[in-house]
Amino acid sequence: MNVEILRVENLHKCFGTLEVLKGINFIADKGEVITVIGSSGSGKSTLLRCLNHLEQADEGKILCNVRIGMVFQNFNLFPHKSVLENLIEAPIVVKKIPKGKVVKFAEELLKKVGLMDKRDVYPCQLSGGQKQRVAIARALAMEPDIMLFDEPTSALDPQLTSEVLQVIKQLAEEDMTMIIVTHEMGFAREVSDRVIYMDQGIIVEEGSPQELLVNPKNPNLRAFLSMDNKN
Amino acid sequence: MDFEYLGSIIGFILQGTGITLKVYFITIIFAIPLGILFALGKLSSFPPLKWILGAYTWVFRGTPLLLQLFFAYFGLPVFGIEFQPLTAAYVTFVLNYAAYFTEIFRGGIQSIEKGQYEASKALGMSYVQTMRRIILPQAIKRILPPMGNEAINLIKDTALCAALSIPEILRNAKVTVSRDFNVDAYLIAAAIYLLFTFVIIRVFRKLEKHYSYYDN
Numbered sequence: 001m002n003v004e005i006l007r008v009e010n011l012h013k014c015f016g017t018l019e020v021l022k023g024i025n026f027i028a029d030k031g032e033v034i035t036v037i038g039s040s041g042s043g044k045s046t047l048l049r050c051l052n053h054l055e056q057a058d059e060g061k062i063l064c065n066v067r068i069g070m071v072f073q074n075f076n077l078f079p080h081k082s083v084l085e086n087l088i089e090a091p092i093v094v095k096k097i098p099k100g101k102v103v104k105f106a107e108e109l110l111k112k113v114g115l116m117d118k119r120d121v122y123p124c125q126l127s128g129g130q131k132q133r134v135a136i137a138r139a140l141a142m143e144p145d146i147m148l149f150d151e152p153t154s155a156l157d158p159q160l161t162s163e164v165l166q167v168i169k170q171l172a173e174e175d176m177t178m179i180i181v182t183h184e185m186g187f188a189r190e191v192s193d194r195v196i197y198m199d200q201g202i203i204v205e206e207g208s209p210q211e212l213l214v215n216p217k218n219p220n221l222r223a224f225l226s227m228d229n230k231n
Numbered sequence: 232m233d234f235e236y237l238g239s240i241i242g243f244i245l246q247g248t249g250i251t252l253k254v255y256f257i258t259i260i261f262a263i264p265l266g267i268l269f270a271l272g273k274l275s276s277f278p279p280l281k282w283i284l285g286a287y288t289w290v291f292r293g294t295p296l297l298l299q300l301f302f303a304y305f306g307l308p309v310f311g312i313e314f315q316p317l318t319a320a321y322v323t324f325v326l327n328y329a330a331y332f333t334e335i336f337r338g339g340i341q342s343i344e345k346g347q348y349e350a351s352k353a354l355g356m357s358y359v360q361t362m363r364r365i366i367l368p369q370a371i372k373r374i375l376p377p378m379g380n381e382a383i384n385l386i387k388d389t390a391l392c393a394a395l396s397i398p399e400i401l402r403n404a405k406v407t408v409s410r411d412f413n414v415d416a417y418l419i420a421a422a423i424y425l426l427f428t429f430v431i432i433r434v435f436r437k438l439e440k441h442y443s444y445y446d447n
Contacts, residue, residue: 054349070353076346079447080368090354093364124446142354 002029005177006051006146011060013046020046022201024060028146031175035188037212038198039224044181047198048148051179069144073151075131077123083110083134084119087141095142102141109137113167129160133167140171147171149180165191185225189213197221237415240407244419247400250317251427254389254399258324259382265325266332271362273337284333291330297391299323304395316395328385335377339370372442379435386427400424 006028013021020043028034036044049055052068078086087106091097110116113133123131132152139147149168153161165187171178172191182188188195188209195212197205205218216222273284291299303319314322343366351361393402400420407416 052353054352067355068353072346072350072353074346076344076350078347078350078365079445080372089364090356093360094355122445138354 002032004028005030005032005064005066007061007063008047008051009061009063011047011050011062012058013043013050013055014058020201021050021057024201024203026196026203026206028177028179030145030177032177032193033172033191034179034194034196035192035209036179036181036196036198037183037185037188037224042198043201044198045150048150048179048181051148064146066145067142068146068148069139069142070148071132071135071139071150071152073154075123075128075135075155077131077135077138079123082120082122083115083126086123086134086138090138090142106137106141109140112140112170113137114163127160128156129163132156132164136164136167136171146177146179149178149182151181151183153182153184185213197224199224232415236411236413237419240411240416241419243407244400244403244416244423247398247403248423250392250397250399251386251389254317254320254324254392254397255386257321258328258385261325262328262332265329266336267367269329269333270336270340273333274340288330288333291327292334296323296327296388297394299327300391300395316392316397320392320395320397324385324388328381331381332378335374335381336370338377339374340366342373343369369447372447375435375439375442379432382431382435383428386431387424390424 004027008024008026011021011024012019022043024043024047026034036047038044046055048070050057051062051064052070054070078089081089084103084106087109088099088102091102091105092099107116107119110119113136115130115133115137118126118130118134123134126134132155136147136152152168153164156164161184165184168178168180168187169191180188180192190209192209194206195209196203197212197216197218199220205212205216205221212221213225216225269284269287272280273288275281300320300323303314303323304316307314307319347365347369348361351365356365389399390401392399393405396402400423404416404420408414
């Protein structure tokens with residue numbers, strides 16, 4: 001049984017005269033892991049940023065009444081706050097949850113991402129992979145129903161990438177609904193229930209990882225994937 | 232140097248420190264919050280407000296503080312607004328320094344990465360929460376060096392109050408010099424200003440150290 005959690009209808013977005021999204025339609029079900037792939041400039045990040053209103057769509061509808069969390073390519077941790085303070089900030093000031101309760105939950109999340117020992121350090125003392133894991137924990141601290149990941153490993157060295165992907169995989173196993181923009185094709189194949197291929201502002205093809213990544217029909221997608229193999 | 236003479240005049244000059252410090256702290260206390268508010272106004276997307284604040288900072292940074300003092304005291308009565316000399320000084324100093332603080336805060340706020348706003352918004356924080364808890368605390372760390380400069384300038388600028396015969400440090404020194412035909416009073420005044428700037432420098436060094444717990 002599929003429970004719809006997010007519906008996007010005919011989404012359009014322009015930056016000046018450049019039309020970045022040209023009518024996007026898709027539905028996400030509860031617990032589904034969707035990866036969005038496509039070359040730079042295809043509109044993947046813009047789509048994600050429209051979903052949680054970091055960008056205002058020009059046209060179309062986003063139907064969603066659950067809380068959305070987001071993880072950014074550049075982490076965007078609060079540098080003046082410790083790891084724990086990064087996690088508890090929003091639950092305290094936005095949700096007005098008592099501090100004692102938030103701290104307990106935040107510590108559980110830190111254990112989950114394997115960073116309990118970094119509880120009281122500042123972001124500048126963390127590696128990129130650790131920063132991104134803190135950013136994931138910070139988003140989870142708001143107890144979102146959907147998590148958006150905007151190229152979460154693009155700013156990381158290959159050896160740091162896997163520790164972040166590991167955390168995302170763990171979330172997938174816990175049935176977190178996720179929409180992930182990524183260039184990690186191996187990861188996409190492994191983790192997603194559905195893959196969306198975007199090109200020039202439209203969804204060109206979507207389907208299971210098997211259909212899209214192993215037997216792609218669209219010639220552009222085939223070219224895109226073969227380019228990735230060469231890298 | 233005649234120490235007996237210095238001892239006989241130092242008390243009178245020191246009496247001026249009370250007013251100097253009053254002008255100093257009233258300016259700091261009012262001009263900093265005003266500077267923050269005006270900076271946020273300048274960064275808002277409301278053109279009339281930006282235009283008005285742009286004109287305000289231009290006028291107050293673009294004309295001599297001494298001229299502004301004269302205008303507040305001698306010029307405003309023409310328009311039916313009369314101030315005591317000290318009140319004229321308070322008003323002028325607060326508005327003048329708020330103009331500088333506006334530009335310093337504007338620069339500090341603009342130097343914070345866009346990602347900080349996006350992360351705050353993605354976490355559901357409001358504009359006020361984002362500014363108060365995320366952006367301004369980081370901006371303050373970055374603007375400490377220029378604020379330190381202004382804090383030192385201000386203690387020296389208070390001497391302009393002498394032009395309105397307000398009995399602050401320089402005015403009392405000048406009165407002493409004219410009375411005794413002896414410039415030692417100026418040396419005492421200079422020593423007092425140096426002492427104050429020494430304290431200000433130390434305070435800012437402490438502040439910078441306090442904020443050095445993180446890098447960005």
